[in-house]
Amino acid sequence: xxxxxxxxxxxxxxxxxxxxxxxxxxxxxxxxxxxxxxxxxxxxxxxxxxxxxxxxxxxxxxxxxxxxxxxxxxxxxxxxxxxxxxxxxxxxxxxxxxxxxxxxxxxxxxxxxxxxxxxxxxxxxxxxxxxxxxxxxxxxxxxxxxxxxxxxxxxxxxxxxxxxxxxxxxxxxxxxxxxxxxxxxxxxxxxxxxxxxxxxxxxxxxxxxxxxxxxxxxxxxxxxxxxxxxxxxxxxxxxxxxxxxxxxxxxxxxxxxxxxxxxxxxxxxxxxxxxxxxxxxxxxxxxxxxxxxxxxxxxxxxxxxxxxx
Amino acid sequence: xxxxxxxxxxxxxxxxxxxxxxxxxxxxxxxxxxxxxxxxxxxxxxxxxxxxxxxxxxxxxxxxxxxxxxxxxxxxxxxxxxxxxxxxxxxxxxxxxxxxxxxxxxxxxxxxxxxxxxxxxxxxxxxxxxxxxxxxxxxxxxxxxxxxxxxxxxxxxxxxxxxxxxxxxxxxxxxxxxxxxxxxxxxxxxxxxxxxxxxxxxxxxxxxxxxxxxxxxxxxxxxxxxxxxxxxxxxxxxxxxxxxxxxxxxxxxxxxxxxxxxxxxxxxxxxxxxxxxxxxxxxxxxxxxxxxxxxxxxxxxxxxxxxxx
Numbered sequence: 309x310x311x312x313x314x315x316x317x318x319x320x321x322x323x324x325x326x327x328x329x330x331x332x333x334x335x336x337x338x339x340x341x342x343x344x345x346x347x348x349x350x351x352x353x354x355x356x357x358x359x360x361x362x363x364x365x366x367x368x369x370x371x372x373x374x375x376x377x378x379x380x381x382x383x384x385x386x387x388x389x390x391x392x393x394x395x396x397x398x399x400x401x402x403x404x405x406x407x408x409x410x411x412x413x414x415x416x417x418x419x420x421x422x423x424x425x426x427x428x429x430x431x432x433x434x435x436x437x438x439x440x441x442x443x444x445x446x447x448x449x450x451x452x453x454x455x456x457x458x459x460x461x462x463x464x465x466x467x468x469x470x471x472x473x474x475x476x477x478x479x480x481x482x483x484x485x486x487x488x489x490x491x492x493x494x495x496x497x498x499x500x501x502x503x504x505x506x507x508x509x510x511x512x513x514x515x516x517x518x519x520x521x522x523x524x525x526x527x528x529x530x531x532x533x534x535x536x537x538x539x540x541x542x543x544x545x546x547x548x549x550x551x552x553x554x555x556x557x558x559x560x561x562x563x564x565x566x567x568x569x570x571x572x573x574x575x576x577x578x579x580x581x582x583x584x585x586x587x588x589x590x591x592x593x594x595x596x597x598x599x600x601x602x603x604x605x606x607x608x609x610x611x612x613x614x615x616x617x
Numbered sequence: 618x619x620x621x622x623x624x625x626x627x628x629x630x631x632x633x634x635x636x637x638x639x640x641x642x643x644x645x646x647x648x649x650x651x652x653x654x655x656x657x658x659x660x661x662x663x664x665x666x667x668x669x670x671x672x673x674x675x676x677x678x679x680x681x682x683x684x685x686x687x688x689x690x691x692x693x694x695x696x697x698x699x700x701x702x703x704x705x706x707x708x709x710x711x712x713x714x715x716x717x718x719x720x721x722x723x724x725x726x727x728x729x730x731x732x733x734x735x736x737x738x739x740x741x742x743x744x745x746x747x748x749x750x751x752x753x754x755x756x757x758x759x760x761x762x763x764x765x766x767x768x769x770x771x772x773x774x775x776x777x778x779x780x781x782x783x784x785x786x787x788x789x790x791x792x793x794x795x796x797x798x799x800x801x802x803x804x805x806x807x808x809x810x811x812x813x814x815x816x817x818x819x820x821x822x823x824x825x826x827x828x829x830x831x832x833x834x835x836x837x838x839x840x841x842x843x844x845x846x847x848x849x850x851x852x853x854x855x856x857x858x859x860x861x862x863x864x865x866x867x868x869x870x871x872x873x874x875x876x877x878x879x880x881x882x883x884x885x886x887x888x889x890x891x892x893x894x895x896x897x898x899x900x901x902x903x904x905x906x907x908x909x910x911x912x913x914x915x916x917x918x919x920x921x922x923x924x925x926x
Contacts, residue, residue, distance in 0.1 A: 322709060329710060333658040340649040349642040352738045352897060354916050355664065355695075355718050358926050375686050377695075379722050379735065380921055386664075386686075386695070396926060397915055400631060401638060407716060409662050413688050426688065429661045570926050588661060606706055607663050612689055617667050617705060617879050 327463040328604045332592045348403040354393050356384035358570030361391050365561040372413045386411050392571045394434040398581045405433035416612030423601050427609045434583030440546050443582050448476030469597050479506040502535040515557035517545035538594045544584025551575040636772040637913045641901045657712040663702050665693035667879030670700050674870040681722045695720050701880045703743040707890045714742035725921030732910050736918045743892030749855050752891050757785030778906050788815040811844040824866035826854035847903045853893025860884040
């Protein structure tokens, strides 16, 4: 590239980033309005907690480590997610949502997935005594409204991207269906094969997702997968609330129990609930069709990429 | 207390906490709407940065330590505040604001101040090429609107608290005036002596606050102090943007430069700006007249108090 062309490319990239941040800001305003109007209380995030999300039934496989902080005689963990806190909060607060920054020290090889960051923000919500079907319906209503509010958005026009067209209800599959039809890499392949988001039910994962009491080995959880190859954008579940079943699941997963002692000590106060969390950056990436989720961050946080500030 | 009375007291406290969280949620919705309508872009928070707020000209006096995290060959600091990031961002983004969670590992003795937490959330905003007077006027407009929107708020009624009556413009003093009139403990004493918030200008503090070029030893910064003894609720400044002056201030303050190397490397891209940050929990505490700022947190984060989850 000549100097002038490189300069032009840098200028274009700067303008595109600014347009993506305009979209992100409008997504935040719309999301805040949506949850407020739906009667959810917005809570503030917790950053350091006495227990945090194990990130899967096999912790250590998905991140390098969870950050530990010792402060005035107690050990804290930097939040991988607020799942354990929101599950407890829902009893006293009712329907709640949080703009929750999550730190996940991902392995460097996840740089190339296009969708991993080592810090990002989730819109994390939970509803007392809800079913998964009710949560999925709420998410569909949210996305349909978001799609309508972004029709004719000048930033999408300037980026040359069509407005999102969400036509719920979205197709519902189980992970068993998807694996049978698309193979083990189904998330990517099925995402590329769809032009609408779809639901993937029944993942074997963290102890806080409820196992179907009528069908052991099956799980009452759900992901929303964006179409056109953008992949997973939301995870949720009906929650396990029985302290004994939680203890058995932690033992079965072989998770070191010390990091969940604080959670287990309050687990007798849990009630049935369901909810979900969706990454704001992944949603905005999908809306503006950005090559990498880091492209919608002003301060990029891509695993393995050097960070300037 | 009899068992029944203790039970009643606990029930009342639980109901009050729920009412305070309703207020907090409405403050977040109003704040989001205000900044959106004023043309600010809402950014997402950074949690781990290569430099963070030194918290004063004498770091170490106000917090025990800043959390350090090593990740894939780089050292990060858990955000004491996003000041350095927003100062850099304002050039590319323009007017911006962030709901920014801050971790500050305060000394245990700060438990009794009524206003210190070891994690809390700031509404942090910055405006390119603004003056302090413009920022103060924006804050006054924000609080006046908030006051109007909370007139007749059912949660305030249920808590038995009068609605806030903000009558800007608020009185403006310098710290020199305040110290002369109220002594070295002026923040508390002057706060108790006022029934409206007031401005306190000219604090000797961090290197990123601009020193008055026309009057060295004087600083172009400002705090907003809530009345009725609630104390400081907002800090802001016109910023220093000259890399050489920033270097000299860091040397003068005797701050170890390693933690600010990343910031100094991008300091030649800084532009003049001004802004402020205000703690959401302190604002809500003031609105509902709670005894301690921890009373508006669902998960209390008071220095020295044991944390359950």
